Amino acid sequence: MHKINFGGIVPFSTIDWRGKAAMVIFLGGCPFRCVYCQNYNLLEGSNYVEICEIEEEIKKNKAFIDAVVISGGEPFMQPRAVAAIAKYAKTHSLLVAVQTNGFYTTVIESMLRRNLIDKIFLDIKAPLSDEEQYDRIAEASGVARQVKNTLAICSDAKIGLELVTTVFKHIAGVEAVKGIAKDLEDAGVANCPYVIQQGRVELIPDNIIKEEDVFSLEELKELAALAYVHLNDVRIRTRDGGEEVIYF
Numbered sequence: 001m002h003k004i005n006f007g008g009i010v011p012f013s014t015i016d017w018r019g020k021a022a023m024v025i026f027l028g029g030c031p032f033r034c035v036y037c038q039n040y041n042l043l044e045g046s047n048y049v050e051i052c053e054i055e056e057e058i059k060k061n062k063a064f065i066d067a068v069v070i071s072g073g074e075p076f077m078q079p080r081a082v083a084a085i086a087k088y089a090k091t092h093s094l095l096v097a098v099q100t101n102g103f104y105t106t107v108i109e110s111m112l113r114r115n116l117i118d119k120i121f122l123d124i125k126a127p128l129s130d131e132e133q134y135d136r137i138a139e140a141s142g143v144a145r146q147v148k149n150t151l152a153i154c155s156d157a158k159i160g161l162e163l164v165t166t167v168f169k170h171i172a173g174v175e176a177v178k179g180i181a182k183d184l185e186d187a188g189v190a191n192c193p194y195v196i197q198q199g200r201v202e203l204i205p206d207n208i209i210k211e212e213d214v215f216s217l218e219e220l221k222e223l224a225a226l227a228y229v230h231l232n233d234v235r236i237r238t239r240d241g242g243e244e245v246i247y248f
């Protein structure tokens with residue numbers, strides 16, 4: 001029986017996939033070490049469980065949910081786990097989405113070819129044209145090229161696609177959002193929903209990032225206006241207000 005490095009489950013969420021009631025399954029492990037990671041407890045170590053335990057949870061909740069969202073960590077670090085969960089969810093007529101940093105391009109391509117995924121939430125952490133900045137934020141190397149390829153594959157596939165940038169003033173701030181929006185327009189995905197997500201300091205250990213680095217609601221709206229110069233569907237997500245469509 002296949003085992004999964006398992007991080008946890010949120011049995012019912014209406015915020016991870018807008019308009020859907022979803023169960024969120026967190027998988028452990030990630031090749032990145034983003035300084036603002038809110039799930040750092042999933043990055044190291046392991047907690048292996050049998051796939052049948054996850055299947056049981058899905059079965060228990062299937063009457064109350066429309067979808068399963070697989071999150072992490074980086075889910076595609078465990079391709080067999082993602083495939084197994086997706087197949088099981090689909091046998092119960094549930095939709096499947098994955099929240100990903102986009103690093104494992106060939107794995108994602110293969111899963112999309114097998115029609116295992118209905119929607120991808122793809123992190124865009126920095127301008128795709130700025131490889132150095134991207135690597136610095138992710139604390140990994142060769143990231144921007146991988147994400148760019150993943151973006152192209154997802155945008156060609158017949159699936160839902162949403163792009164998400166987590167922002168902090170001194171990490172991914174005004175200039176980053178401007179650069180990202182321009183790069184996304186150049187990549188031909190100007191119509192794809194783009195969510196500017198307010199970074200949260202309370203989940204980051206050791207006060208590495210200060211409260212002053214968090215954008216206020218008004219500042220996020222200004223960021224959205226900058227993104228809208230290039231993109232057609234810009235949203236913001238805040239810890240207090242959830243997701244708002246700012247420009248459409």
Ligand code: SF4
Binds near residue numbers: 030033039073074
């Ligand atoms: S990609 Fe996501 S899970 Fe991985 S380190 Fe960065 S924020 Fe954390």
